[in-house]
Amino acid sequence: MKNIADIFKAYDIRGIYGKQLDEEIVKKIAQFFGELLKKENPHKTLTLAVAQDMRLSSPSLTKSVIAGLVERGINVVDVGLVSTPAFYFSVAEFNYDGGLMISASHNPKEYNGLKLVRHSALPVSGNTGIKQIRDQIVQGIILPHHQQPGRVITRSDIVKKHVQSAIQFSSLENIKPFKIVIDAANSMGATYFNELFKELPCQVIKMNFELDGSFPNHEADPFKEQNNLSLMKRIKQEKADLGIATDGDGDRIFYFDNEGKLIDQSIIRGLLAQIFLKTNPGAAICYDLRPGKITKDMIEAAGGKPVVTRVGHSLIKEQALKTGAVFAGESSGHFFVKTPIGFFEAPVIVTLKLLQQWSVSDQTIADQVRPLRKYYQSGEINSDVEDKAGVMAKILKKYQAEAQTVSQLDGITLEYSDFWFNVRASNTEAKLRLNLEAKTPELCQEKTQELLALIRA
DSSP states (O other): OGGGGGGSSSSSEEEEEEETTTTTHHHHHHHHHHHHHHHTTTTTOOEEEEEEEOOOOOOHHOOOOOOOHHHHOEEEEEEEEEHHHHHHHHHHHHHHEEEEEEEEETTTTEEEEEEEEEEGOOOOGGGGHHHHHHHHHHHTOOOOSSSOOOOOEOEEEEHHHHHHHHHHTTOOOOOOOOEEEEEEEETTTHHHHHHHHTTSSOOOEEOOSSOTTTTTOOOTTTTSGGGGGGHHHHHTTTTEEEEEEOOEEEEEEEEOOTTOOOOOHHHHHHHHHHHHHHHHTOEEEEEEEEHHHHHHHHHHHHHHHEEEOSSSOOOHHHHHHTTTSSEOOOOOSSEEETTTTEEOHHHHHHHHHHHHHHOOOSHHHHHHHHGOOHHHHHHHOEOSSHHHHHHHHHHHHHHGGGOOOEEOEEEEEEEEEEEEEEEEEEESSSSSEEEEEESSSHHHHHHHHHHHHHHOO
């Protein structure tokens, strides 16, 4: 195996199966993770949940993870084939000491990986455990033999319990009989939507609901527009009220109006912020710093406290927990809800809340959303850059003098009266990522091209 260290990311562990990551590696990761949790929970026999997605390599990797934990005297609850949100729910709801999800999220079919959590589904990020595990494996540390093996039990009720729990946060009788097209991308979102819509009066048109880790129809990544084209077309063909797309492990969710247009995540999280602020007046709401000014506008209009975070699901969760936020939304489609058992992605709760909201009005969803489309975005544009720090320093030097605000929370963010942008470096590649937003489409295009010329010079 080459480049073992490269699979350890800022938020999780991911690599190409058979080249960067295999059964032996994930077994070691599981064991060192188990030892990390043992040190944090001395004098206790640990119980960890293990879950998997539908990737072709997931069953054998899951078997290795379970074997590795059992060898270290750790009890395992195998919760089976579930979405990442259902996995988080299982850890928190049943008070397990942590867990491991075998998944590579939205990555192409060649990949697999692990998401690690502590009790209450608290995220394990690069700085809170992943780097430590990486260093121990790279250094070739050998763990001493453990005498007493752990035991394994299985649960097959997690998907149903996850959805039933989410339903408690909403009022189903107020939801209109919407016609909804859902593209699950042959992935894990299908599991919770199959369960949820048994309870709702909606007509659901299912696309790609068969679990298939070879992704026969398209990549399970709704962040890429090409993966949504068939869904957008189908919404218009069916004269549907709404479209929904989910990613590989079902923790990211995207919504489309009745005209087949993507409803930008900055609008979705603004709507959700206002919904949660009705019952939590004045609360903190977290959102990542990629441009989406409508989110801040809507939080402030509802009397909430906007809190900007770094990009990354683990990082936004950590910040939300520090600030006591009741809701957080990331531009990539992660939506997090504070519940009595924990704070993690909750696409089922979020979907129910939005369906309730959109049911109140007689207008179409497109008409309800249209007034919120005030700003124009570049989208995330990646550029190959070797000297990432040098280029960002040039941008700062050129633009900071006239900026109204300058932030270096995550890369550099500069705001002006009529446009604002963020440039940040990739954690794993020689790339810079540009996100820009402006009050007019012309200015958005002009400033985007101006910045790209400087980045790519």
